[in-house]
Amino acid sequence: MRVLRTTALSVRYRPRALAASIACVLLAFAAMVVTLGSGDYRIPPGEVLRTLAGGGSMADHFIVVQLRLPRVVTALLVGAALALAGAAFQSLVRNPLGSPDMLGFTEGAATGALVVVVAGGSSLALACGAVAGGVATGVGVYVLAWRRGVHGYRLILVGIGVSAILSGVNGYLMTKAQLMDAARAMLWLTGSLDGRGWSDVVPLVVAMAVLAPVVIVGCGRALHVIEMGDDVARALGVPVERVRLATLAAAVLLTSFAAAAAGPVSFVALTAPQLARRLTRAPGPNLIPSMLVGAVLLTCADLVAQHAIPGRQLPVGVVTGLLGGGYLIWLLAAGRKAGRI
Amino acid sequence: MPSNRSLVLSATAPPQAPEAAVPTPGGPPGPAARRTLNRGAGLAVAAVLLLAVLVLSICFGAKSLSPGQVWHGLADSGSPYYTVVHRMRLPRTLLGLIVGLALGLAGAVMQALTRNPLADPGLLGINAGASAAVVTSIWLFGIGTFEGYIWFALGGAAIATTAGYLVGGGRSATPVRLALAGAALNATLFSFVSAAMLLDSASLEAMRFWTVGSLADATSSTVVRVLPFVAVGLVLALVLARPLNALALGEDSARALGSRPTAVRAAAIVAVTLLCGAATAACGPIVFVGLMVPHVVRTITGPDLRWLLPYCAVLAPVVLLGADVLGRVLARPGEIQVGVVTSVIGGPVFLYFLRRAKAVRA
Numbered sequence: 001m002r003v004l005r006t007t008a009l010s011v012r013y014r015p016r017a018l019a020a021s022i023a024c025v026l027l028a029f030a031a032m033v034v035t036l037g038s039g040d041y042r043i044p045p046g047e048v049l050r051t052l053a054g055g056g057s058m059a060d061h062f063i064v065v066q067l068r069l070p071r072v073v074t075a076l077l078v079g080a081a082l083a084l085a086g087a088a089f090q091s092l093v094r095n096p097l098g099s100p101d102m103l104g105f106t107e108g109a110a111t112g113a114l115v116v117v118v119a120g121g122s123s124l125a126l127a128c129g130a131v132a133g134g135v136a137t138g139v140g141v142y143v144l145a146w147r148r149g150v151h152g153y154r155l156i157l158v159g160i161g162v163s164a165i166l167s168g169v170n171g172y173l174m175t176k177a178q179l180m181d182a183a184r185a186m187l188w189l190t191g192s193l194d195g196r197g198w199s200d201v202v203p204l205v206v207a208m209a210v211l212a213p214v215v216i217v218g219c220g221r222a223l224h225v226i227e228m229g230d231d232v233a234r235a236l237g238v239p240v241e242r243v244r245l246a247t248l249a250a251a252v253l254l255t256s257f258a259a260a261a262a263g264p265v266s267f268v269a270l271t272a273p274q275l276a277r278r279l280t281r282a283p284g285p286n287l288i289p290s291m292l293v294g295a296v297l298l299t300c301a302d303l304v305a306q307h308a309i310p311g312r313q314l315p316v317g318v319v320t321g322l323l324g325g326g327y328l329i330w331l332l333a334a335g336r337k338a339g340r341i
Numbered sequence: 342m343p344s345n346r347s348l349v350l351s352a353t354a355p356p357q358a359p360e361a362a363v364p365t366p367g368g369p370p371g372p373a374a375r376r377t378l379n380r381g382a383g384l385a386v387a388a389v390l391l392l393a394v395l396v397l398s399i400c401f402g403a404k405s406l407s408p409g410q411v412w413h414g415l416a417d418s419g420s421p422y423y424t425v426v427h428r429m430r431l432p433r434t435l436l437g438l439i440v441g442l443a444l445g446l447a448g449a450v451m452q453a454l455t456r457n458p459l460a461d462p463g464l465l466g467i468n469a470g471a472s473a474a475v476v477t478s479i480w481l482f483g484i485g486t487f488e489g490y491i492w493f494a495l496g497g498a499a500i501a502t503t504a505g506y507l508v509g510g511g512r513s514a515t516p517v518r519l520a521l522a523g524a525a526l527n528a529t530l531f532s533f534v535s536a537a538m539l540l541d542s543a544s545l546e547a548m549r550f551w552t553v554g555s556l557a558d559a560t561s562s563t564v565v566r567v568l569p570f571v572a573v574g575l576v577l578a579l580v581l582a583r584p585l586n587a588l589a590l591g592e593d594s595a596r597a598l599g600s601r602p603t604a605v606r607a608a609a610i611v612a613v614t615l616l617c618g619a620a621t622a623a624c625g626p627i628v629f630v631g632l633m634v635p636h637v638v639r640t641i642t643g644p645d646l647r648w649l650l651p652y653c654a655v656l657a658p659v660v661l662l663g664a665d666v667l668g669r670v671l672a673r674p675g676e677i678q679v680g681v682v683t684s685v686i687g688g689p690v691f692l693y694f695l696r697r698a699k700a701v702r703a
Contacts, residue, residue, distance in 0.1 A: 097521060101528070144692055154695060157459070157517065160524055161691040164464060164628050168684025171553035172677060182549055183542060190535045266528060309540075318536040325529025329508050332522055 017280035017289055024279075024292035028076060031299040035075075036068045038307070074196040074261055075302045075316070076295040077204045079268055080212075081258040083294020084287060085251035086269030087276070088215050091223045091285035092247055093155055096331065099270040100255040101324075103159035106264035107166035108137025109256055110189050113263075114173040117185040126188070127203075127260035134256035137162065142248070191265035191317025193302050200261050207257040211250045216287045219247045224284040265317045267324020268294050268301075274331070380648050383641060387655040391438075394662045398434040399426065401666050406430075429559075436559040436567070437662040437679070440620040441630065443571045445657020446578045447616040448631025449638075449649055453585045454609045455509065457519050458636070458694065462617040463628030465509075465519065466526030470501020471621035472552060473530040480537040480544045488566060494622030495570070499614040501526055506610065554627035554680020556665050563623055570619035575654065577612040582646035585609060589644065627680045629687025630661055636694060 004011045036052075037043040041063055043051070050056045051064045086099040100106060112133020116126045145158040170189070174182055187194070222243040225233045233240050255269065272294035276286045279293070301319040308314055399411050406414065406422055414422030415431075444462060451460035462468055474497025478484040484493075509522035534552070538545040584605040587595040595602050620627070634657040635649065642648040661679065664686060668677035 102521075102524060144696075157520060157695050158692060160464065160520055161688055161695065163524075164691070165684050165688030168553070168628065168681045168688075171549075172681040174549045175553055175678065179542070179546060183539075183545060186535060186538055186545060186549070190532075190539060266532070312540060314536055315539060318532050318539075321528055321532025321535075325525050325532065328525035328528070329522070332508055332518060332525065 014280065014282050017282050017286070020276070020279040021289050021292050024289070024296050028292065028296045028299055031296065031303055032072050032076070035072050035299065035303050035306070036064050038303075039063075039068065070198050070201050071193050071196045071302070072299060073201050074204065075193050075298045077201070077208055078193075078258045078262045078265060079272070079294040079296070079298030080291040081204065081208055081254040081294075082265065082268040083272030083276075083290045083297070084212060084215055085254040085258075086294075087273035087285050087287050087290035088219070088223065088247045088251040089269070090273050091227055092244060094227060095156065096274055097156055097270070097328075099273075100251070101266050101270050102156050102163075103138075103141050104162035104166060105134045105137050105141075105252065105255050106259060106266060107163045107170065108140075109134035109259035110170055110264050111166050111173070112136070113188060113259075114170055114177075114185055117181050117188075118173050118176050120181070130260045130264075131253075131256040134259055135252055137166070138248070138252035138255075187315055188263045189317075190315040191263035191320065192315035193262050194313060194315065196261070204257055204261050207254065211254050211257075212291070214250045215247060215254075219243050219250075220285065220287050223247065223287075227284060263315075263317060265298065266321045267327070268297055268320055271324050271327050272297055380642060384648075384651060384655065387652060387659070391655050391659050394659050394666070395434055395438065397666050398437060398662045399430045401669055402430060428561075432561045432564050433556050433559040433665075434662065435564045436623060437556050437665050438658045439564065439567055439571050440556070440624055440627070441658030441661030442654045443574060443616040443620040444627060444630040444661065445634040445653040446575060446650060447613045447620070448657075449635040449646070449653045450578050450581065450585070450609050450613050450616075451631065452635055453589065453646055454606060454613070455506070455519055456589070459520050459632065459691075461629060461632035462613070462620075463626055464527075464632065465502075465505045465523035466530065467498050467501045467505065467613070467617045468621050468626030468628070469527045469530040469534075470497040470499075470504075471495075471618050472626055473497055473501075473533050475551070475622065476534045476537045476544060476548055479547055480541050488562075491566060491570070491619065491622045495614065495618035498618030498621060499610075501530070502610055502614050502617070550678075551625045553678040554625040554683070555678035556624050557676065557678070559624070567619045567623040570615050574612050574615035574619070577608060577615070578650055581605065581609055581612060582650050586646050625680060627661070628684045629691060630657055630664075630683050633687050633690050634660055636690075 002013055002015060004013065033045050033048050037045055037048045043060055043064065047056060047060060048064060051060045056064070082100070089098045089100060089103070090096055092098070109130040110133070112129035112131070113126050114129075115133075116129035121129070141155070141159050141162050144162070145155040174185060177185055222233070222238045225236055225238050226240060226243065230240050258265070273286060273290040275297075276289040276293045280286055280289050282289075298316065298320070301323070302316045305314040305316045305319045308319070396408065396411070400406050400408060402425075404425070406425070410420075410422050411426060411430075413420040414426030417423065447462050447467075448460065451462065451465065452458060454460075471494040474493040475490045477497075478490040478493040482489075484490050505519070505522050505526055508525070509519035534548070538548050584595075584600045587598045587600040588602055588605055590598070592602055595605075617631075634653050638649055638652040638656060642652050661683070664682040665679040668679055668682045671677055
């Protein structure tokens, strides 16, 4: 821990965490430039940078700024939002597995969206359905797991149970849809960034602008203390229940907005905070590094998804699902050796 | 009931001491013998229940038949109901019977093997393994029939069972670890399944109906094909009852009693694979039956697998067929797939067990 002082202001920072964060920003930027330049019409990185800076030809400007940039920005924001929500959750339940994926929120968002698809609703209604489903599931899981406080493993197991119920319901809704709608729903359910426009980006920007400060500035330090235990936190004057409720609400909303923009992309919320923790080697929720790692993860996953199979595009959720599932298995194996789980 | 609670926590409370099967000559029957008698009577009641559900399953459908009409349809080839009964209702009911039996037994063996009350073929990712293999067969090899993908399903189930068991921590698996390993396998495998479904719309069309778990497409040839696998699994499970009981006492005690733990575990995994793989290949992944039935049965029989397994074999089809009939009656003239009904009914039961279980409070 170091402190940067000027006469008016002092900022505490950890050199390693700062370095890791800067590395993440650079990596995310590099992935962004590569993604913007690749596709049917290739643009070299130099041209991409010039176009972003305002130069370049009209055609390049159209392709980069109108067609490809919204997708990349969506990826960055969705990754950041999911990772931030995951970091807050994991910190709250004091368990590396307490992420929205494991707690059934993503299934819930999917159920909300599928109801809209079967009813034949618009894309906007689909996004609203996803948010509503995610929030309702969040409340439901919390209530079901509540017994004099919500504790780690029961919350996770309740989440797994709720996921299983909802996935049955989702399967049923899939059979009720027309084949065209089913294909659209399937794509959405997997998590996809295909064809995102600026209109998809705007709600995400607003949500992040409001919710990220709530979590990072409003609750960050309190979360750091709560990780040491509720009693310690109370003794130090942290309003534990209020912080918990605020963080949970913000995290559920972040997850739901991310799902509305890109579908229930799996495992970013689970893995990003864990990777961030290993990179920074800092205790506490690591909110900002997690967010940056999440953004990097999703942009890179999207890059892989676009080019893994020549001529065909995979949805980004398939890539994160495969990688994240593998990572979770590894986490379980490692946790077993360490005797933690 | 404190005893019941402890049973929910650990599937492997030591089995009861060997019982005197024969009452003392001349005197009134001893308590152990009476318990055997009660359990026998209970099994008979369960069998009657099964018979009733079988009849219901043949009677109900898009068009309901009276028991008299069913009898005519069964026996008289000239009857107007002959085709409906023989082509549709009978295969469907028999498949439900076989698949229910398979899932119930698989759940009971899984729970004993992993010493884990939350074990269920669906939650542990075994069905997902079979699903992933079946999708592969549809997507890459264009196989669209049950005969074609049964072997894939069995292979996938075998790999997923072994992987889940190993990742979950093998013999030292805790409920949470095992559930998490299952969740991880499920997520990974279903990512693969959805990739296949997205890249190939023929797969999507076939799979979106298959992945819910349904008995609707049952034909007599499916019944005939699935039967041998389940029969072998059934026999294996019943033979394993006693060694698994011994294993429940702990590795060392089991060895002292002359059992070979590694061989027993391997055989149990083979039994689970046969049962789940065949069931999943026949009608898609069905969750929670393998979880619920052994739990309920354990409150009746106690943890002794020699009673638990036969009870599960009889009562699990009752649950599955009951759910299937319910799905047909609720959504007439269409139907709700049986997998949906079992997850909607079974999920709350699962949550109820969680709330009761002490082990999960940690």
